[in-house]
Amino acid sequence: MAAGNALLRPSRAVLVGTATVLAVLGLWWLATSGLRLLNPLRLPAPSEVWAAFQQINGRGYAGATLIEHALHSLGLVARGFAVAVITGVPLGLLMGWSRRAEALVNPIFLLLRPIPALAWIPLAIVWFGLGDTGKVFVIWLTAFVPSVINAFTGVRQVDTILIAAARTQGASTAQVLRHVVIPGAMPMIFTGLRLSLQASWTTLVAAELVGAFFGLGRVLNIAGQDIYPGMILVGMAAVAVCGAGTTWLLGLLERRVLNWRPAV
Amino acid sequence: MSEIVFKAVTKTFRLPRGGEFLAIDTTDLRIEEKEFVAIVGPSGCGKTTLMRMAAGLEFPSSGSVEVGGKRVVGPGPERAVVFQQFALMPWKTVRENIGFGLMCRGAPKAEADAAIGRYIELMGLSGHEDSxxxxxxxxMQQRVAIARAYVMNPAALLMDEPFGALDAQTRIVMQEELVRLARRNPRTVIFITHAVDEAIYLADRVVVMGRKPGRIIETIDIKPLRAEGGWEEMPIEEVMDTPAFTHMRSRIWKLLKAREQAAADH
Structure with missing residues (x-):
């Protein structure tokens, strides 16, 4: 019985998920094209979104094709996220391990932390202009915070008896860090990475809305100015697909790195 | 040399609301080289604290702890510890957990692999190397922890209620195996437990502790009983049925009870 359930469960989940998506699409079609309940300027019909999709793929829109916009946005997210992780995780580990480092950094951190990503954008434009650097900077600032906090918490949650056990086996401080503290913090580090990645996408789209030459945020911004609902939906769907895709990739990495955990 | 000597050791803890709590009153104890000593006593008698002092994970408030004539200033691989909660690294396989200390020491790979393989076999872990x-x-987890301790070839083994988290049947099997292992590889052992049976069955000498404050009530030699009774040739359940064993058990129970009574009246 149990084995049968385990085999059935994923396929049933996929079926339900597919059914939900199809139902929403069906309702959408009914509300717009079928029964014409909604003004097409409020919510465009599926056919209009499809036309917008073909337009941006063929001739392009807002200066480039959809793929070019998406790749540009992906590149910025990848850079900002990478810089945030490379700087944030080690800082969080250091603060978790050393009370002195925590005392030094924490006050600055507590002051900067409540500032929302959007509030940094004007400063980023003043400093770096409308180009890529400013956006990477803003993504870094916002994605940095969850990486630091979760790496910090991860270190503090490492079972002290494991550290004691490693020391009784003759482990040096470097060996304790490498073999006990960092692997022990890894599940929390990945929680932080997931939050950082979400923050990266949110911030990027916000930054591109304010000012950009390319990118999915730019598509949304121009489509808004053109009052072109079909293209707005294409832009939103593209952000959703890119965000979900990168989260899925991170999940693959997480499962591989944390292969020692019991299956959920 | 690896005798463990506690010299006039005391331990006080500062209470959060001010004042001090005397956890261990002036205690002297000498454990000879390759002697297996079990320390029994109720929770809060300081038995685990004594062991942790020998391990270098805690330090006396006054007095000193010496192992092999050297004052203990921190943990070290020549004093292996087995914890009640196993304390295995969840991200390392059985083989990696057992080999961790050897890796820290920088042991040559071939030599380490041979030693790890020997203890995997000895502790009945074959087939689980990569689990x-x-x-x-x-x-099984505690077998890994015991293998991890023995593989370092330590002078002293410090065990903190190693079977406390196991079910009754598993516990009996592990006790028999530990006797077998200890006979094959004699070491200086401190074995902390609150199970009187376990202490009598395993140890050469049983140290009985009481609380409020924590101190040694009595030290009892078990070695002659074991030799006379031929315990090592008998299964554990038969040993525990012998008159000598049951008599010793009630003697220790009476000591513990009398001390608890005195502490309660105080």
């Missing part, structure tokens, strides 16, 4: 701890039962 992660969560895939093993509690008894």
């Amino acid at each position: 992660f701890p969560h895939q093993l039962s509690g008894g």
Whole structure:
């Protein structure tokens, strides 16, 4: 019985998920094209979104094709996220391990932390202009915070008896860090990475809305100015697909790195 | 040389609301080289604290702890510790957990692999070398922890209620195996337990502790009983049925009870 359930469960989940998506699409079609309940300027019909999709793929829109916009946005997210992780995780580990480092950094951190990503954008434009650097900077600032906090918490949650056990086996401080503290913090580090990645996408789209030459945020911004609902939906769907895709990739990495955990 | 000597050791803890709590009153104890000593006593008698002092994980408030004539200033691989909660690294396989200390020491790979393989076989872990701890039962996890301690070839073994988290059947199997292992590889051992049976069955000498404050009530030699009774040739349940064993058990129970009574009246 149990084995049968385990085999059935994923396929049933996929079926339900597919059914939900199809139902929403069906309702959408009914509300717009079928029964014409909604003004097409409020919510465009599926056919209009499809036309917008073909337009941006063929001739392009807002200066480039959809793929070019998406790749540009992906590149910025990848850079900002990478810089945030490379700087944030080690800082969080250091603060978790050393009370002195925590005392030094924490006050600055507590002051900067409540500032929302959007509030940094004007400063980023003043400093770096409308180009890529400013956006990477803003993504870094916002994605940095969850990486630091979760790496910090991860270190503090490492079972002290494991550290004691490693020391009784003759482990040096470097060996304790490498073999006990960092692997022990890894599940929390990945929680932080997931939050950082979400923050990266949110911030990027916000930054591109304010000012950009390319990118999915730019598509949304121009489509808004053109009052072109079909293209707005294409832009939103593209952000959703890119965000979900990168989260899925991170999940693959997480499962591989944390292969020692019991299956959920 | 690896005798463990506690010299006039005391331990006080500062209470959060001010004042001090005397956990261990002036205690002297000498454990000879390759002697197996079990310390029994109720929770809060300081038995685990004594062991942790020998391990270098805690330090006396006054007095000193010496192992092999050297004052203990921190943990070290010549004093292996087995914890009640197993304390295996969940992200390392059985083989990696057992080999961790050897890796820290920088032992040559061939030599380490041979030693790890020997203890995997000795502790009945064959076939589980590449399992992660969560895939093993509690008894198997503690076998890994014991193998990890022995593989370092330590002068002293410090065990803190190692079978306390195991079910009754597993516990009996592990006690028999530990006797077998200890006979094959004699070491200086401190074995902390609150199970009187376990202490009598395993140890050469049983140290009985009481609380409020924590101190040694009596030290009892078990070695002559074991030799006379031929315990090592008998299964554990028969040993525990012998008159000598039951008599010793009630004697220790009476000591513990009398001390608890005195502490309560105080």
